[in-house]
Amino acid sequence: MDELFLPLKPKVQIYIDDILLISRGNEGEHRDLICKFFDIANRYQLKISLEKSQFFAKNIQFLGFDISSSGIKPSSNNVSTLMKRKVPKTMKELYSFIQACGYYRRFIPRYSKFCETLYDKCKGRNKLITLSENDLLAYNHLKEFLINAPKLAHPNTTGQFILTTDASNNTIGCTLSQIQNNVEKPIAYFSQKHKKTVRACAPTYLELYAISRSLHHFKYLLTGCKILIRSDHKPLLHISNSEDKKYIELLEDINQYDCTITYIPGEANTLSDYLSRINHDDSDDGDSKEPDCNVLTMVTNIRETEGDAQQIIK
Known part of the structure; x- marks a missing residue:
């Protein structure tokens, strides 16, 4: 799949059958990108699920992240679900929590430090565990960092x-x-x-x-x-x-x-x-110098078909 849309990189990001189209400019430029995307999809007889797609969005959820022109954060829905978990009582439950936090580790300063004591609890076969005071401190630190995760800026690859x-x-x-x-x-x-x-x-x-x-x-x-x-x-x-x-x-x-x-x-x-x-x-002080329009389109469940992708976009 990656190779098919290589001419549109890096404006097209692909993960299995989920695709994100990114433009930094006006809606006309984004429309051109969508047309080029559908030209390729049509050429290789790929079909898009419109019910699961979003077009011309300013904010979007993609692969567990909330993405906008100002940056990227962990999905509020995913974080809310994670926070509802009870304190782990088995090694398997604790390891599952650590892995979930690990998906967002780039938002968590000193992630490895907080996980060190928790990983030690996960050694051996699955069994009942009791978290010590230090374990609970690390556990709560991870939850706190996820709740208050900073919005990470999009990198400018031409800058220092x-x-x-x-x-x-x-x-x-x-x-x-x-x-x-x-x-x-x-x-x-x-x-x-x-x-x-x-x-x-x-x-x-x-x-x-x-x-x-x-x-x-x-x-x-x-x-x-x-x-x-x-x-x-x-x-x-x-x-x-x-x-x-x-x-x-x-x-x-x-x-x-x-x-x-x-x-x-x-x-x-x-x-x-x-x-x-x-x-x-994150506060809106009216002095933002972001582009006037930063447009996102997400398409999901793309698969091979006899359908005409050009007809879909029309």
Whole structure:
């Protein structure tokens, strides 16, 4: 399916039989995109379920996300369903909750840190469990982050990205952000639990490792773009020419990107600031500089048929 609509990429996004058409401009441009889409659908005798499709929408739900011109959030319906779940009483129920949260992990700062204690409860065969005070704290943190999930901005691939990283003995975490309309806005969050072989390493190695892993995670976005990396670990400023063997491999990975490392004080390296900013930005102050029309069309249940797609769009 992807190959059929390759000429329309990236304005057409496909997941199995669900398709999203995205335009940033006026309705005429979006209409042209829809016509091109149906031309291809007709050529390969594909049929669209109109009952399950939306055309010329400003806001849309797609694959569990609420999408608009200003950004993307977890679907309010999905979050509401997740919040109605009772506290897990079995390993299977807990693992199911973790997996559901994992689908939205890019909205949850330090996701790996909060899941660490919960994952430990899921080892072995399914059985009854009782969550400890720390387990409940992590469980409630995940629910709170989902309820108050920030709207993540759409990335501007022609602009500079900001990667703010941090590392502890157990996990790494980062925020990918961008200055848009003179405001720094989060694009995504990433966190990862260390392997046992990494946990014993020195702080400088862990901080450099955090940068390397974060760049790799967002490689699909950051390749070919300018990147400002922010870290609260000052020794990283002078490590670029290090000949220490334990750093060389990480530096080689990092040097594949067009990036500059800069230092920020530890007290400034917080994620709560990003959350407060983006929540403030959701308010309508009349100064939005988004395009006049950002149009979305979603089609679902596309399948092979003898039908004429051109007749459907008419």
